[in-house]
Amino acid sequence: xxxxxxxxNELDSKNEPALIGYFPAGFPxxxxxxxxxxxxxxxxxxxxxxxxxxxxxxxxxxxIQEATEQALSNGFKLKDLFPALRAITAAVKTPVLVMSYWxxxxxxxxxxxxxxxxxxxxxxxxxxxxxxxxxxxxxDISDELDxxxxxxxxxxxxxxxxxxxxxLSRGFVYAVSTMGITGAREDLDxxxxxxxxxxxxxxxxxxxxxxxxxxxxxxxxxxxxxADGAIVGSLFIKAYLxxxxxxxxxxxxxxxxxxx
Amino acid sequence: MSEQTNLRSxxxxxxxxxxxxxxxxxLIAALDELDATYKTAKADPSFAAELxxxxxxxxxxxxxxxxxxxxxxxxxxIRVFLKREDLNHTGSHKINNVIGQALxxxxxxxRRIIAETGAGQHGVASATAAALFGLxxxxxxxxxxxxxxxxxVARMQLLxxxxxxxxxxxxxxxxxxxxxxxxxxxxxxxxxYLLGTVAGxxxxxxxxxxFHSIIGIESRQQMLDDYGFLPDVLAACVGGGSNAIGLFHxxxxxxxxxxxxxxxxxEGIDTPRHAATLSKGKVGVLHGAKSYMLQDEDGQTVxxxxxxxxLDYPGVGxxxxxxxxxxxxxxxxxxxxxxxxxxxxxSQTEGIIPAIETxxxxxxxxxxxxxxxxxxxxxxxxxxxxxxDMETVGKYFGFLGSN
Numbered sequence: 001x002x003x004x005x006x007x008x009n010e011l012d013s014k015n016e017p018a019l020i021g022y023f024p025a026g027f028p029x030x031x032x033x034x035x036x037x038x039x040x041x042x043x044x045x046x047x048x049x050x051x052x053x054x055x056x057x058x059x060x061x062x063x064i065q066e067a068t069e070q071a072l073s074n075g076f077k078l079k080d081l082f083p084a085l086r087a088i089t090a091a092v093k094t095p096v097l098v099m100s101y102w103x104x105x106x107x108x109x110x111x112x113x114x115x116x117x118x119x120x121x122x123x124x125x126x127x128x129x130x131x132x133x134x135x136x137x138x139x140d141i142s143d144e145l146d147x148x149x150x151x152x153x154x155x156x157x158x159x160x161x162x163x164x165x166x167x168l169s170r171g172f173v174y175a176v177s178t179m180g181i182t183g184a185r186e187d188l189d190x191x192x193x194x195x196x197x198x199x200x201x202x203x204x205x206x207x208x209x210x211x212x213x214x215x216x217x218x219x220x221x222x223x224x225x226x227a228d229g230a231i232v233g234s235l236f237i238k239a240y241l242x243x244x245x246x247x248x249x250x251x252x253x254x255x256x257x258x259x260x
Numbered sequence: 261m262s263e264q265t266n267l268r269s270x271x272x273x274x275x276x277x278x279x280x281x282x283x284x285x286x287l288i289a290a291l292d293e294l295d296a297t298y299k300t301a302k303a304d305p306s307f308a309a310e311l312x313x314x315x316x317x318x319x320x321x322x323x324x325x326x327x328x329x330x331x332x333x334x335x336x337x338i339r340v341f342l343k344r345e346d347l348n349h350t351g352s353h354k355i356n357n358v359i360g361q362a363l364x365x366x367x368x369x370x371r372r373i374i375a376e377t378g379a380g381q382h383g384v385a386s387a388t389a390a391a392l393f394g395l396x397x398x399x400x401x402x403x404x405x406x407x408x409x410x411x412x413v414a415r416m417q418l419l420x421x422x423x424x425x426x427x428x429x430x431x432x433x434x435x436x437x438x439x440x441x442x443x444x445x446x447x448x449x450x451x452x453y454l455l456g457t458v459a460g461x462x463x464x465x466x467x468x469x470x471f472h473s474i475i476g477i478e479s480r481q482q483m484l485d486d487y488g489f490l491p492d493v494l495a496a497c498v499g500g501g502s503n504a505i506g507l508f509h510x511x512x513x514x515x516x517x518x519x520x521x522x523x524x525x526x527e528g529i530d531t532p533r534h535a536a537t538l539s540k541g542k543v544g545v546l547h548g549a550k551s552y553m554l555q556d557e558d559g560q561t562v563x564x565x566x567x568x569x570x571l572d573y574p575g576v577g578x579x580x581x582x583x584x585x586x587x588x589x590x591x592x593x594x595x596x597x598x599x600x601x602x603x604x605x606x607s608q609t610e611g612i613i614p615a616i617e618t619x620x621x622x623x624x625x626x627x628x629x630x631x632x633x634x635x636x637x638x639x640x641x642x643x644x645x646x647x648x649d650m651e652t653v654g655k656y657f658g659f660l661g662s663n
Contacts, residue, residue: 056434072560104559105559130282152285153285156288
């Protein structure tokens with residue numbers, strides 16, 4: 001069973017919107033990122049995405065690129081991820097998923113990474129550049145450890161691929177709302193509805209959440225009207241840069257409450 | 261090597277454990293479309309005919325073979341032959357792949373091509389093909405490289421391309437590829453990513469190899485027709501690996517022919533400043549494929565260094581990784597200085613100015629040719645001409661003074 005899916009399903013049954021918040025580990029420093037993540041959870045995010053900084057983040061827009069670059073230049077190491085995860089999951093009950101490009105995990109060792117992730121209280125993994133076709137090792141170990149694994153579904157994915165993504169994802173399916181990289185956009189693409197509908201058509205009971213391009217409470221509400229959650233990242237980094245934890249928390253509260 | 265008779269038949273997505281498609285789901289439809297279009301084109305005689313006609317009347321193929329006896333004396337008692345890809349239109353082998361992919365872009369109905377470039381050779385070739393076929397062209401180039409290669413930026417602009425300086429990460433080729441991938445993820449419906457080397461996700465390593473394999477196919481026939489034997493050794497420089505695989509591929513199943521690839525050892529293979537991915541890298545995933553790469557223990561890509569911008573890349577094509585592992589090809593490091601001395605040597609012994617990239621292969625011939633039995637022969641892929649490098653060369657040897 002997936003704690004992440006439980007949280008999302010419970011909100012759904014109460015007709016409450018779900019907010020999934022991203023923040024990079026080690027940004028601007030490891031301790032500051034732990035505090036920021038705990039604050040986000042306390043302010044109301046329902047699922048936390050803890051990002052692993054990576055030298056070549058092809059799926060990320062400028063805001064996240066610059067934040068993760070700063071984390072790396074401030075000395076973030078992969079082994080720091082686990083104590084950070086432990087500190088966050090000890091402080092709050094919110095499910096925490098790690099989001100990482102594949103090469104850091106490959107170098108750490110897929111199985112070891114999965115076990116250490118589980119030990120530190122992590123719920124699972126979002127893999128932006130790992131498609132199910134290449135994921136044999138991760139599929140096996142995540143089954144063994146009952147970890148969430150989130151694959152992407154996109155506007156260009158075929159019906160068959162949407163079904164594969166839905167069937168193999170656990171926790172939720174990450175529906176990409178536009179053909180683009182992360183970063184807040186003013187108009188959320190209508191294509192998001194089609195992707196969510198396509199995933200739901202496969203008959204899956206796994207929740208479907210929409211990300212990439214969400215920056216207002218109205219968008220969070222809109223997304224939650226047809227999907228099981230809204231994923232927000234760049235906006236939270238901008239909020240933190242604008243005013244630290246205070247503005248970060250109030251932004252979370254605003255997105256969450258404005259959407260009720 | 262019991263499978264040796266079958267080495268040429270590798271069609272991807274995997275070469276041994278290497279290759280694959282480690283990219284966001286957003287790109288899979290485009291890669292599938294490209295793969296399907298390429299397979300259809302490959303089976304279509306009219307595509308082959310169109311490509312052959314362009315190769316003959318636009319690129320200037322077949323490129324000739326030149327024997328260089330005075331240069332060969334520097335490498336012992338051997339014969340050295342050059343496959344003259346430097347004589348192609350735009351001055352390097354890069355045009356072979358660009359023409360092929362531009363034809364595919366048109367078949368797919370894409371109106372826009374994007375490309376990455378380091379030194380600017382692939383960017384210039386892409387801008388050239390875009391002008392020829394009436395496509396919009398955007399070239400991503402690390403900000404550092406736009407400054408090092410200002411003349412090539414001007415060439416691309418003259419050809420009608422837009423050059424976008426990349427200011428993220430290390431601001432070099434690797435980051436230009438990241439930015440091109442981001443553009444492609446966003447504009448995949450009307451845009452083809454014209455990747456310039458045999459790296460990246462499937463089908464790029466296979467397709468780019470196939471478009472360059474004409475180098476080896478022509479060479480093999482020319483050696484048999486004009487000299488009556490196959491060379492004992494093939495030599496080529498390796499950055500991403502496109503010119504090397506282009507030469508090697510036709511010979512993969514000729515067991516008597518040794519394959520030597522020369523990587524950039526920069527300031528020294530035991531210093532941190534090199535680009536010797538196969539010699540010093542570890543297996544990982546970069547830019548969509550599993551292969552060797554330069555990385556730290558956390559899997560963060562490490563910046564490469566080479567005096568030659570075209571070899572200054574921390575990854576390498578997956579087929580090379582496989583050829584190394586099965587010991588069909590050998591890879592060696594050549595320092596900046598060895599390459600520059602070889603560049604000067606070929607210029608002054610034979611009147612042929614090679615690109616700094618290519619000079620790594622020539623230095624390899626000088627370094628390792630001595631180990632061959634007397635009378636042995638080496639065929640070198642003279643992958644590009646050196647005109648673009650005159651500023652670097654001039655400063656290095658003091659012809660232009662130093663800064």
